[in-house]
Amino acid sequence: MHFLSLVPFAFLLLTGCSALSAFDTAVAKDRASERVATDQRFADTDRGRLDVYAPRTNGVGAPLPVIIWLYGGSWNSGDKDGYRFAGRALAAQGFVTVVPDYRLVPEVHFPTFLEDNAAAVSWVRANIANFGGDPNRIVLVGHSAGAYNAAMLALDPRWLGADRAAIKGFAGLAGPYDFLPLDSPVTRAAFGNSADLPATQPIAFVDAGDPPAFLATAGKDSLVPPRHAARLAERLRAARVPVQVRAYPNVGHIGIMTALARPFRGKAPVLADVTAFAHSVTAQ
Structure with missing residues (x-):
C-alpha cells in the first residue's frame, strides 16, 4: 500500500519537520520543474539558507517572474x-521559486522571523538573475504563519526598504492578519514580548500604495477562521488596493496547502488560482 494512504495529512504535517519531510519525499513532484540550487546562504545564521526551483528549459529565455514561498508552522x-x-509545483507554472528557512520560536520572537524573511528577499533581489529570475517581479506567497509573514513584508514598509518596490503582489493561504488580543499560547509565544502589539498586525499597515493581494480561506479551517481574510480584504478595498478573495469549502487548514501537491489538486484549485494571480500582477 502507498505510504500516503497509511498516514493522514494532518498527522504528517503537524507532528514535526521529519514527518513533513517524509510526506514531501513520498508525494509525486512536477516533472516540468527542478531544484536548481540548494542551501544558498542569505544570512549568517544557522537557518539563513534557501533553495531555488525553476522550470526545466532547453534554452535561455527572458527572465521569469519570481515567487518566494514562506511556509507556515505557527x-x-x-x-x-x-x-x-511546493517549490516544484510553483516553478512548473512558469516561476523561479525560492523557499527560505527562517529562525523560529522559542529561539527568537517577533520581529526576528520577519527580519530573516526580509534578508531572503534582499538575497533574491541581488542573486536571482543568476537563476533566470527577474529581480524586479516578485510575488510573496505564504501559508498560515507564512501568510502572515508575506503580508507583513508586503504591507509594512519597515522590513524591505527599497526592495519593497519589487513586490508586485502577495498571496496568503489561511493566514492570520488580525489576531489581537493574543489569546493563544502560539501567538503569545511569538508576539508576547512586543512592546507595541498593534504594530505586529498586518491589518494595521494597509495603505493605498500597497501591492495587490490574493487571500484564500479554507472552509474546514478550525485554526485560522476566514474572518482574518475578510477583515484584511475590507481594509484593502477601502484603500483601493486590488484584492481577490477565494474560499475553498472542501479543505481545512492543512489541506489548502497540500492541495498544491500533484495528487491532491482535485481538492481545491489553489495552485491554479495562486499562479494565475501571480502571472497577472507580474505581467510586463
Whole structure:
C-alpha cells in the first residue's frame, strides 16, 4: 500500500519537520520543474539558507517572474526541505521559486522571523538573475504563519526598504492578519514580548500604495477562521488596493496547502488560482 494512504495529512504535517519531510519525499513532484540550487546562504545564521526551483528549459529565455514561498508552522516549526513539492509545483507554472528557512520560536520572537524573511528577499533581489529570475517581479506567497509573514513584508514598509518596490503582489493561504488580543499560547509565544502589539498586525499597515493581494480561506479551517481574510480584504478595498478573495469549502487548514501537491489538486484549485494571480500582477 502507498505510504500516503497509511498516514493522514494532518498527522504528517503537524507532528514535526521529519514527518513533513517524509510526506514531501513520498508525494509525486512536477516533472516540468527542478531544484536548481540548494542551501544558498542569505544570512549568517544557522537557518539563513534557501533553495531555488525553476522550470526545466532547453534554452535561455527572458527572465521569469519570481515567487518566494514562506511556509507556515505557527512560527515555531518548519523546514524548507519539507516543501520541495511546493517549490516544484510553483516553478512548473512558469516561476523561479525560492523557499527560505527562517529562525523560529522559542529561539527568537517577533520581529526576528520577519527580519530573516526580509534578508531572503534582499538575497533574491541581488542573486536571482543568476537563476533566470527577474529581480524586479516578485510575488510573496505564504501559508498560515507564512501568510502572515508575506503580508507583513508586503504591507509594512519597515522590513524591505527599497526592495519593497519589487513586490508586485502577495498571496496568503489561511493566514492570520488580525489576531489581537493574543489569546493563544502560539501567538503569545511569538508576539508576547512586543512592546507595541498593534504594530505586529498586518491589518494595521494597509495603505493605498500597497501591492495587490490574493487571500484564500479554507472552509474546514478550525485554526485560522476566514474572518482574518475578510477583515484584511475590507481594509484593502477601502484603500483601493486590488484584492481577490477565494474560499475553498472542501479543505481545512492543512489541506489548502497540500492541495498544491500533484495528487491532491482535485481538492481545491489553489495552485491554479495562486499562479494565475501571480502571472497577472507580474505581467510586463
